[in-house]
Amino acid sequence: MPHPHTIIGKPARRVDALGKVTGTAKFAEDYSVAHQLFGKVLRATQPHARILRIDTLKAAQLDGVEAVLTADDIPGEKAFGIVIKNQAILALDRVRYLGDGVALVAARTKEIAERASALIEVEYDPLSVVSDPEEALKPDAPKIHGDDNTFVHHKVRKGDITKGFAEADFIIERRFKTQFVEHSYIEPEAVLAEPLEHGGVRITGSVQNLFSSRRSVAAALTLDLNKVQIIQSTLGGSFGGKDEVMTSMCCRAALLAMRTGKPVKMVNTREESFLESYKRHPYVMEYRWGGKNDGSITAMEIRCIADGGAYASMSPFVTWRSAVQATGPYYCENVKTDVYAVYTNNNYTGAMRGFGSPQVNFAIESMMDELAERVGKDPLEIRLQNGFERGALTATGQRLNHTVSLKEVLTRAAHEIGFQEKWSRYRNAPDGAKKRGIGIACSYRGVSLGAEGADAAGAIVSVQTDGSVIVSAGITDMGQGAQTQMSQIAAEVLGISMDRVQFLNTNTSGVPDSGPTVASRGTIMGGSAAKNAAETVRVSLIAAASEMTGLPADTLDLREDYLVDASTGERLSTFSELAAECFRQGKPLYGFGWHKSPKTSWHDEEGRGEAYFTFVYGANIAEVEVDTETGKVDVIDFVSAHDVGKAINRNTVLGQFYGGAAMGLGYGLLEEFEIEDARPKQLNFDEYLLPTSMDVPRIHPIIVENEDAAGPYGAKSVGEPTNEIAAPAVVNAIFNATGKRVFELPANLERVLLGHALRRTSDRGAVLKDSANDAESCKTRRSRE
Amino acid sequence: MTRVTVKTTINHRKYELAPDPNQTLLDILREELGLTGTKRGCEIGQCGACTVLIDGRAANSCLVLAPQIDGKEILTVEGLASDGRLHPLQESFMDHDAVHCGFCTPGMLMSAKDLLDHAPHPSEEEIRVGISGNLCRCTGYVQIVDAIHDAAERLGKKERIEN
Ligand code: FES
Ligand code: FES
Numbered sequence: 001m002p003h004p005h006t007i008i009g010k011p012a013r014r015v016d017a018l019g020k021v022t023g024t025a026k027f028a029e030d031y032s033v034a035h036q037l038f039g040k041v042l043r044a045t046q047p048h049a050r051i052l053r054i055d056t057l058k059a060a061q062l063d064g065v066e067a068v069l070t071a072d073d074i075p076g077e078k079a080f081g082i083v084i085k086n087q088a089i090l091a092l093d094r095v096r097y098l099g100d101g102v103a104l105v106a107a108r109t110k111e112i113a114e115r116a117s118a119l120i121e122v123e124y125d126p127l128s129v130v131s132d133p134e135e136a137l138k139p140d141a142p143k144i145h146g147d148d149n150t151f152v153h154h155k156v157r158k159g160d161i162t163k164g165f166a167e168a169d170f171i172i173e174r175r176f177k178t179q180f181v182e183h184s185y186i187e188p189e190a191v192l193a194e195p196l197e198h199g200g201v202r203i204t205g206s207v208q209n210l211f212s213s214r215r216s217v218a219a220a221l222t223l224d225l226n227k228v229q230i231i232q233s234t235l236g237g238s239f240g241g242k243d244e245v246m247t248s249m250c251c252r253a254a255l256l257a258m259r260t261g262k263p264v265k266m267v268n269t270r271e272e273s274f275l276e277s278y279k280r281h282p283y284v285m286e287y288r289w290g291g292k293n294d295g296s297i298t299a300m301e302i303r304c305i306a307d308g309g310a311y312a313s314m315s316p317f318v319t320w321r322s323a324v325q326a327t328g329p330y331y332c333e334n335v336k337t338d339v340y341a342v343y344t345n346n347n348y349t350g351a352m353r354g355f356g357s358p359q360v361n362f363a364i365e366s367m368m369d370e371l372a373e374r375v376g377k378d379p380l381e382i383r384l385q386n387g388f389e390r391g392a393l394t395a396t397g398q399r400l401n402h403t404v405s406l407k408e409v410l411t412r413a414a415h416e417i418g419f420q421e422k423w424s425r426y427r428n429a430p431d432g433a434k435k436r437g438i439g440i441a442c443s444y445r446g447v448s449l450g451a452e453g454a455d456a457a458g459a460i461v462s463v464q465t466d467g468s469v470i471v472s473a474g475i476t477d478m479g480q481g482a483q484t485q486m487s488q489i490a491a492e493v494l495g496i497s498m499d500r501v502q503f504l505n506t507n508t509s510g511v512p513d514s515g516p517t518v519a520s521r522g523t524i525m526g527g528s529a530a531k532n533a534a535e536t537v538r539v540s541l542i543a544a545a546s547e548m549t550g551l552p553a554d555t556l557d558l559r560e561d562y563l564v565d566a567s568t569g570e571r572l573s574t575f576s577e578l579a580a581e582c583f584r585q586g587k588p589l590y591g592f593g594w595h596k597s598p599k600t601s602w603h604d605e606e607g608r609g610e611a612y613f614t615f616v617y618g619a620n621i622a623e624v625e626v627d628t629e630t631g632k633v634d635v636i637d638f639v640s641a642h643d644v645g646k647a648i649n650r651n652t653v654l655g656q657f658y659g660g661a662a663m664g665l666g667y668g669l670l671e672e673f674e675i676e677d678a679r680p681k682q683l684n685f686d687e688y689l690l691p692t693s694m695d696v697p698r699i700h701p702i703i704v705e706n707e708d709a710a711g712p713y714g715a716k717s718v719g720e721p722t723n724e725i726a727a728p729a730v731v732n733a734i735f736n737a738t739g740k741r742v743f744e745l746p747a748n749l750e751r752v753l754l755g756h757a758l759r760r761t762s763d764r765g766a767v768l769k770d771s772a773n774d775a776e777s778c779k780t781r782r783s784r785e
Numbered sequence: 786m787t788r789v790t791v792k793t794t795i796n797h798r799k800y801e802l803a804p805d806p807n808q809t810l811l812d813i814l815r816e817e818l819g820l821t822g823t824k825r826g827c828e829i830g831q832c833g834a835c836t837v838l839i840d841g842r843a844a845n846s847c848l849v850l851a852p853q854i855d856g857k858e859i860l861t862v863e864g865l866a867s868d869g870r871l872h873p874l875q876e877s878f879m880d881h882d883a884v885h886c887g888f889c890t891p892g893m894l895m896s897a898k899d900l901l902d903h904a905p906h907p908s909e910e911e912i913r914v915g916i917s918g919n920l921c922r923c924t925g926y927v928q929i930v931d932a933i934h935d936a937a938e939r940l941g942k943k944e945r946i947e948n
Contacts (some may be wrong), residue, residue: 011882013879013880013882014879014882016886016887017878017879017882017884017885018879020884020887021865021878021879021887021889021890021894022822022862022863022864022866022871022875023822023823023861023862023865023876024822024865025887027821027824029815029821029825030815030821074874117865158854183922184888184922185888185922186824186826186832186834186886186888186889186921186922187824187826187886187888188825188826204910232936234886234887235885235886236824236886237885237886237888237922237923238886238889239922243907270826270827270829270911271826271829273840361880371880407802457942481882481885502850609927610878635936651881651882652882654882654927654928655882655885655924655928657924657925658924658926658927658928659885659922659924659925660925662924662926663925665921679862683827683833684827684828684829685827685831685832685920686829686831690920690922691919691925692918692920692926693912693913693914693916693917693919693929693930694913694914694917696926696927698927699925699927715915736914778860
């Protein structure tokens, strides 16, 4: 019985907000139990070395120490990995980066654990280090695993680039570089592992992807999956970052707990978190485009090298997304894309919000502006000319059979801020100390995992006999509001108010394996599963209602906490009475919902396929003021337009718009985790700069809604797209202001002012980092004069 | 280490404690008193997750040592609601969706309370300065700024009604 939505599309308070504003919400470190021990990891002191000897005797003898363990003490699989199992829980015979764990201590207090770990003696035989991904490709580079540092090569092939370049009037060739980025969830990693009464272990902690962490713990401890229970504590941010780093923490804490028979708590300090956790991949990107004088593109040749760091982690998936999306949402008949991931002795790199798109989007959107410049068009014009429409054939040969709203988001964003007028005014402004500029960037993004992997999720909706409701799901909440959205969907289906719904934190023993909460699949997958689950319960309720009232099922409806006669609107009973009646009749009040995504496909060798079942489209515009004397860039205005399909909760969608843009601005202007000779330079927020309230401007959000058949109520995804185009919008704005293009992120003072980065040395002062595009940026400048 | 005696008031309740002199207020709150609402994010005074009020002013509790709280009045997020009623800031943070993961929230609320207690009608700029020592990775600050604005209005209204 269709009636307008009462909850979907409305701004509902978050289901977990009250605990978070009163301080009762429990984050991982807030869990403590009697007689718990404190676990501590001894980490490598060499970025690349063979381990000759580990002596734990002195540490073990210290009063208060209950266990000291090394890799030898792991009963089962000693390494884990989602694609390639080469990440050791504790170093076996070799360390590969400074974050590697070598030994573990469990002691009665934190202080004793620290003292004990300092007493462990490790003798290393240092190996040569490789810290630069391009160096790592050379034949004589030190090898990190096996005999080839290249562990991923994805390709995309379409048409014939030789022909494409031959048809071109000109060729634009540019090289771009991006940096390591720390996820910077404000909550550091923590777990509490407790031995269970009937064998096995329960882990409560800040874990993002509970099911993959559980698999690794079970394999390490040779336990069945049902003997390993992982419960997600309220997660203080993740952004893709609490996956493998948490898997190793779970494995380590569980080992200590099983060995000592006591609960073990482990918490990373911020320094440990920076040192050990994985980062966003730095990319080196070579883009070569053939263009025509009318502004069309005849060929794209793209080569990207991703620094995978010491372990494979999610690199194969992250770089695959880069390969699929490397051309941007633009028509081009002839494409050749190669994306490689290589091992180095740096922090390993993995999933981070955006997942391989922020890097290529920086390159694509910079190229697009270079193309506009070359043919004398403005940035909006060139994008509208080349941008995809419904029915377009992507670089991977996929036909876009949904509403392709690229031009809609572009024009709405441009209209909001008066883009074209400002762009030409700023471009022609006289020189001055402060110069303004405006820049635009857009993208398309495949939703969910795509051909990366099996894509299904489950949820449970259970109505209690008093009419209150419990929702639980395998999709986890990291602060993005997944719990609230799933609760809203269940409430909408059941015609009840949100305050009846209680959401349970995910527990691996209570809900089915739903894969990882990544790739902005929370809404579309978790939401669809919750909808299916609630619909199952609804059928029971309506059947019971029909029996109770004697009215046919199809005239009955659930609305605003009542059972109603849909034809008259008359209220027949309260939802609570109906729930009790259902129980009396012995009808199930429990619904399990499962959602499996539509089919996708990928041909590795041919480099093409139906990569994703649907896509989202977005456009960002940044307006900046550049201080031409210091290189400082202030973002003074920002527009973010995204097609989200349908906003299930307007507030949480806006929250993603703002938070995503802020993170994207940090990527574009501030954040850089520097590693030199495999040694990180920043280990806390004093030197690693996050955007503060003074750095993020007011953001004008434009929510575009073209409902998509693939998602619940038409919803698609929002978390990642909002994060992936802020940086290029800013860089393009800097170009508009100064006539100088930044080819390396972040566009910090020295890159904006000098065109290259400064590097700190141990003996103070700064030295220059070579920049391949210096000559290029000079050329661009000249051509504008 | 010889312990020190510290008399202090925390969330309107008097305590006599005997901490190590090098223990931080953050540790005392979390480990000794079980007040885990105050969060640990960096321990070097950079993130603001540990912000509490000391004699009404916001301070990073990770930088405050035990002897420094002797004779002081401390308010943490657990003490923000009074007589079972939420503080207007708590209400407005929920209404504006200023709470995402919530890890920065306790510290944000305390910084915001300091701000509103001393500047009841802050401009947007003043609000931004007021919370500039509190890092939030989730929200982009927009909804937090709006929530503080709104709380200021609610407090103003309350005052008018009470007078
Ligand atoms: S924990 Fe005190 S400022 Fe970060
Ligand atoms: S809400 Fe997550 S850090 Fe602020």
